[in-house]
Amino acid sequence: xxxxxxxxxxxxxxxxxxxxxxxxxxxxxxxxxxxxxxxxxxxxxxxxxxxxxxxxxxxxxxxxxxxxxxxxxxxxxxxxxxxxxxxxxxxxxxxxxxxxxxxxxxxxxxxxxxxxxxxxxxxxxxxxxxxxxxxxxxxxxxxxxxxxxxxxxxxxxxxxxxxxxxxxxxxxxxxxxxxxxxxxxxxxxxxxxxxxxxxxxxxxxxxxxxxxxxxxxxxxxxxxxxxxxxxxxxxxxxxxxxxxxxxxxxxxxxxxxxxxxxxxxxxxxxxxxxxxxxxxxxxxxxxxxxxxxxxxxxxxxxxxxxxxxxxxxxxxxxxxxxxxxxxxxxxxxxxxxxxxxxxxxxxxxxxxxxxxxxxxxxxxxxxxxxxxxxxxxxxxxxxxxxxxxxxxxxxxxxxxxxxxxxxxxxxxxxxxxxxxxxxxxxxxxxxxxxxxxxxxxxxxxxxxxxxxxxxxxxxxxxxxxxxxxxxxxxxxxxxxxxxxxxxxxxxxxxx
Ligand SMILES: Cc1cc2c(cc1C)N(C[C@H](O)[C@H](O)[C@H](O)COP(=O)(O)OP(=O)(O)OC[C@H]1O[C@@H](n3cnc4c(N)ncnc43)[C@H](O)[C@@H]1O)c1[nH]c(=O)[nH]c(=O)c1N2
Ligand SMILES: O=C(O)C(=O)Cc1ccccc1
Ligand SMILES: [Mn+2]
Numbered sequence: 001x002x003x004x005x006x007x008x009x010x011x012x013x014x015x016x017x018x019x020x021x022x023x024x025x026x027x028x029x030x031x032x033x034x035x036x037x038x039x040x041x042x043x044x045x046x047x048x049x050x051x052x053x054x055x056x057x058x059x060x061x062x063x064x065x066x067x068x069x070x071x072x073x074x075x076x077x078x079x080x081x082x083x084x085x086x087x088x089x090x091x092x093x094x095x096x097x098x099x100x101x102x103x104x105x106x107x108x109x110x111x112x113x114x115x116x117x118x119x120x121x122x123x124x125x126x127x128x129x130x131x132x133x134x135x136x137x138x139x140x141x142x143x144x145x146x147x148x149x150x151x152x153x154x155x156x157x158x159x160x161x162x163x164x165x166x167x168x169x170x171x172x173x174x175x176x177x178x179x180x181x182x183x184x185x186x187x188x189x190x191x192x193x194x195x196x197x198x199x200x201x202x203x204x205x206x207x208x209x210x211x212x213x214x215x216x217x218x219x220x221x222x223x224x225x226x227x228x229x230x231x232x233x234x235x236x237x238x239x240x241x242x243x244x245x246x247x248x249x250x251x252x253x254x255x256x257x258x259x260x261x262x263x264x265x266x267x268x269x270x271x272x273x274x275x276x277x278x279x280x281x282x283x284x285x286x287x288x289x290x291x292x293x294x295x296x297x298x299x300x301x302x303x304x305x306x307x308x309x310x311x312x313x314x315x316x317x318x319x320x321x322x323x324x325x326x327x328x329x330x331x332x333x334x335x336x337x338x339x340x341x342x343x344x345x346x347x348x349x350x351x352x353x354x355x356x357x358x359x360x361x362x363x364x365x366x367x368x369x370x371x372x373x374x375x376x377x378x379x380x381x382x383x384x385x386x387x388x389x390x391x392x393x394x395x396x397x398x399x400x401x402x403x404x405x406x407x408x409x410x411x412x413x414x415x416x417x418x419x420x421x422x423x424x425x426x427x428x429x430x431x432x433x434x435x436x437x438x439x440x441x442x443x444x445x446x447x448x449x450x451x452x453x454x455x456x457x458x459x460x461x462x463x464x465x466x467x468x469x470x471x472x473x474x475x476x477x478x479x480x481x482x483x484x485x486x487x488x489x490x491x492x493x494x495x
Contacts, residue, residue, distance in 0.1 A: 034120040035100055037077050045080050045122070048090040053081040053128075064105055064115065064123040068170070068361075070374045070420065071113030071457055076103060076123035083128050085201060085209055085243040092241065093207030095122055095487050102205070103489050104237040106176025107149060109168075111375045112456025114180065114236050118491035124241065126175065132156055133244060141198060141218050143246040146175040162249040165190040165284075168452070169358035175200075175242040180454040181234035185357065188277075188410030189284040189316065190250060192452065194233050201244035202232055205483040209243070218246045231478070236454050237489035239482045253284070253316035257326055258350040259343035261333045262308040266290070266393075267386045268336045269309045273409045274382055275332045281325050285314035287357060288409035290393070293364070293417075296404055300363030301356035306340055311409070312357055314350075357406075364404045364417040371419035374428070376435045378442035379413040379451030388445060389414060392438045399430040413451035440465075455493045463493065 046054045055061070056078045065075040082088045095102040101121025108115055117123055126146035132153065133143040137160050144153060151171045154163050168177065168184040176182075178200060183192035190196070198220075199213040211217065212228035232239060263269040266288075273286055289297065289310045297303050311333075315325045330341045344350050356363070365371050380388055389405060396403040396416070407414030416438070418431040439449045439462050449455075449462035464472055472494075479486075479494065 034077075037100060037120075038098060041094075041098065041100070042078060044094055045078070045091065048094065049080050049082055049087050053083070055079045061123075064108070064125065065117055067108050067110035067113060067115050068373075069111045069113050069456070070372045070422075071116055074113075074116040074118045075120070076101075076117035077120045079105075079123045079125055081125045081128050085129075085203065088124065088126075088203045088241050088243050089207040089209050091122065091124055092203050092205055092487075096205050096207065096485055099485050099487060101490050102241075102487050104146075104179065104241045106146065106173035106179065107171065109170035109172045110176070110180060110456065111377070111453040112180075112236075112450075112458060114454060114456045114489070114492055116457065118457065121487070121490075126173065126241070126243070129243065135160065135162075135249075136218070137162060137249075139218065140249045140251075141246055142249055143199075143218070143244055144174050146241075146243050146245075147173055148175075149173050150177065157249065161252055163252050164196075164247060165250055166193060166196060169361075174247060175245050178233050178242050178245050179235060179237055181452065183408070183411070183413075183452045185285045185287055185314075185354070185408060187408060187413075187452075188286055189282055193247075194230055196248045197229055197233050197245060198248060199246035200229055200232050200242050202240040203243055204240045205485065205488050213246075220248075234454065236456065236492050238479065238493045239488060241488075254318045255316075255322050255345075256284075256347075256350065257315045257322050257343050257345055258285075258353050259313045259315070259326065259329070259341060260305065260310060260353065261313075261338045261341040262306045262310045263336065263338045264308070266309050266389050268338060269311055270382070270386045270389075270409060272311065272329075272332050272336045272338060275336070276329055277382075277410060279328060279332070281328060282317070283313060283325075283329070283410060284316040285312065285354075286408075286410040287312040288389075288405075288407035288414065289357075289360075290389075290405040292402070292404040293360060293406050296363040296367055297356045297360060300366050301352070301359060303353075303356055311338075312353060314354075360404070360406055361417060364402075365419045367402055367404070368419040368421070371421050374418040374420050374431050374435070375453065376416045376418075376438060377413070377450050377453040378439055378447055379411065380442050380445050380447030382410075382412040384445040384447065385409065385412050385414070388438065388441055388447070391441060392416060392434070395434045395437060399434050401427060401430050401434070403431075403434070408451070411451065412447070436462075457492060460493065460495050464495075 061075045066073040105125045129145035129147040131145045135142040165186040403416045
């Protein structure tokens with residue numbers, strides 16, 4: 001008995017050591033030498049996409065070597081612009097043949113360093129693939145090419161009475177939004193890219209082109225086999241290149257009302273949110289801003305809000321329905337000690353409010369001029385949200401740093417924006433420490449280390465903790481099966 005127990009504990013220790021050595025090995029791979037590109041490669045690439053669509057110019061490489069995050073710029077060796085799926089397929093085949101990294105580029109608005117070419121290689125810019133392939137108004141869906149952005153789609157749809165509501169603030173490409181599983185302010189009502197993507201045309205590393213739900217399929221439901229569509233949603237360019245997306249559309253709301261209100265505590269704001277959801281009010285947006293964010297918004301966007309934990313809300317529906325909804329929400333707010341429930345129908349007032357919310361990143365940077373934003377993004381079951389936000393605020397105070405908080409509170413999702421001077425290592429170390437502790441707390445409280453920005457470069461270790469050894473193994477098997485040479489966006493999602 002005793003010897004069996006010893007054997008068991010030794011084998012457990014051995015397994016642990018194996019995991020550590022695996023992680024070490026992957027970390028070493030991550031800093032391995034960049035791949036040497038053969039001299040004939042640029043000419044081969046130009047054969048596929050045309051000479052005018054290949055660039056090795058520094059300015060173009062610099063433009064493509066970063067997104068909107070604090071992650072340092074990493075230059076690709078060259079940038080190629082694809083104009084159609086066939087070209088994407090040929091480029092993938094060529095890169096795969098030579099084992100050259102291939103990084104899909106949508107519009108570069110990501111927040112986790114997803115497009116930064118950590119191992120060099122070819123950045124494949126998809127912004128020239130701008131066809132809106134089809135709009136099926138009667139079926140509430142449309143199919144777009146990789147370069148179509150959400151604002152372009154919504155302008156195109158304006159006269160159809162339909163719209164695509166997923167709104168990450170930035171004018172991101174829709175396929176880039178699929179790649180990061182984006183969401184934003186409207187997700188509480190309309191869901192995220194996961195719930196709104198029906199089919200994807202994907203080019204695999206070896207050039208294979210396929211449709212994740214079957215050619216031309218665009219049904220609201222399916223039980224047909226594995227969900228390959230959602231395998232690629234959130235894959236961050238590591239499994240293949242998304243060249244087309246079929247996504248769901250919604251009727252444009254007949255009437256819209258926005259509102260703001262203020263609270264004594266974070267708890268009161270979250271309690272109000274939970275009660276709004278419990279009452280079945282189909283709230284379209286319910287955004288939390290702490291007092292530091294409100295102050296930043298007041299200064300940057302010329303608002304005149306009470307500096308207190310606040311909610312920005314939006315209601316979509318018909319006129320009579322909206323009256324009932326706003327009345328009920330006002331009562332809930334009041335019951336939780338909230339004040340100044342102010343609502344607006346006027347589009348100008350509403351647009352000003354949401355513009356201010358979307359520009360919060362820039363408002364927070366203006367609190368410390370010359371800084372870049374270090375962003376965080378955790379998501380927990382909503383009942384645990386006050387705990388994580390309150391503890392995070394304590395940690396921010398203890399560390400003596402500035403960290404405004406905003407949250408897509410209806411989804412249990414929030415962000416801290418830390419404005420950091422790029423050469424202020426001391427503040428950066430504190431920010432990283434608080435962010436890591438916050439993410440660990442979220443994991444401990446049944447949450448995820450990212451609700452919507454993705455893993456990118458900075459959260460790979462957190463992903464291992466979140467998914468666990470077996471889950472990571474399954475992910476690795478999938479990666480190996482689809483991209484055996486590891487050319488697709490190396491250094492992201494995995495070590
Ligand atoms: C001011 C502001 C505000 C916000 C945000 C950004 C900014 C600047 N974001 C983040 C961002 O808008 C979001 O991550 C987008 O989905 C990224 O789309 P891009 O087209 O810019 O992808 P981008 O080019 O930045 O690429 C992102 C990742 O996807 C991959 N990729 C891009 N296109 C691909 C394709 N066609 N096929 C395969 N892989 C592809 C890339 O390789 C990379 O790994 C956000 N997000 C959010 O969810 N909620 C929010 O509230 C906000 N808010
Ligand atoms: O505004 C949001 O909701 C975002 O997701 C954008 C963001 C979050 C954190 C840092 C920078 C931008
Ligand atoms: Mn967000």
